[in-house]
Amino acid sequence: MPNEIEDREHFVKAYATGQKPWDSGLPSPELVRVLDAGLLPGKTLLEIGCGTGTNALELARRGYTVTAFDYVEQAVEAARAKSKAAGVKIELKVGDATKDNHGGPYDVIFDRGVYHHVRRMNLKGFLTTVEHASRKGTRWLSLAGNAKEKHEYGPPTVSEKDLRAELEPLFKIIDLREFRFGTDKEEFRPLAWSILMERK
Numbered sequence: 001m002p003n004e005i006e007d008r009e010h011f012v013k014a015y016a017t018g019q020k021p022w023d024s025g026l027p028s029p030e031l032v033r034v035l036d037a038g039l040l041p042g043k044t045l046l047e048i049g050c051g052t053g054t055n056a057l058e059l060a061r062r063g064y065t066v067t068a069f070d071y072v073e074q075a076v077e078a079a080r081a082k083s084k085a086a087g088v089k090i091e092l093k094v095g096d097a098t099k100d101n102h103g104g105p106y107d108v109i110f111d112r113g114v115y116h117h118v119r120r121m122n123l124k125g126f127l128t129t130v131e132h133a134s135r136k137g138t139r140w141l142s143l144a145g146n147a148k149e150k151h152e153y154g155p156p157t158v159s160e161k162d163l164r165a166e167l168e169p170l171f172k173i174i175d176l177r178e179f180r181f182g183t184d185k186e187e188f189r190p191l192a193w194s195i196l197m198e199r200k
């Protein structure tokens with residue numbers, strides 16, 4: 001299991017070398033499905049671990065006031081360039097999901113592929129961040145790797161038992177469903193969880 005420093009270095013290297021299979025360049029179809037179904041009501045939204053900002057851009061285009069952060073500066077720079085080129089305003093910051101103050105409380109929180117990483121090293125810090133960024137009624141959509149399918153290469157995974165044990169003390173799970181992550185390789189579609197929650 002990596003430690004927090006190794007984990008950050010892994011992501012810094014990924015953005016520096018372009019080896020970032022999660023970065024398909026298209027908004028997450030699962031996020032789009034949830035948005036189209038009207039399941040993320042509200043105005044203000046925090047994206048945790050936004051990478052190069054593809055989903056943040058989609059969210060801002062749909063009318064949310066978006067704050068988004070990632071702890072890799074190069075990723076945040078890429079997101080800034082994308083939002084500038086698109087003429088879409090997003091509050092983009094470099095920040096750590098396990099420590100810094102990220103403002104709020106927000107109406108909506110979104111993460112794709114961050115909870116499943118961070119939980120292995122500093123679940124407590126991550127949940128404190130989510131707690132501070134939310135209030136009763138805040139919806140959180142987390143897209144995470146699914147432990148039902150084992151693979152050598154690919155995103156970290158979490159079982160239903162573990163995610164319920166970790167998330168349910170603070171959030172009611174409204175919908176838990178399986179889908180497949182899209183990646184930069186069409187043939188690689190790891191099994192995932194779509195976890196739609198509401199803060200208790």
Ligand SMILES: C[S@@+](CC[C@H](N)C(=O)[O-])C[C@H]1O[C@@H](n2cnc3c(N)ncnc32)[C@H](O)[C@@H]1O
Nearest residue numbers: 011022049050051070071072096097098112113
């Ligand atoms: C699998 S990538 C997904 C990126 C983006 N959400 C997407 O869907 O393209 C995970 C992202 O989380 C970021 N990340 C991981 N741990 C973090 C932490 N503790 N604080 C902030 N960002 C973190 C990584 O730098 C990386 O950009």
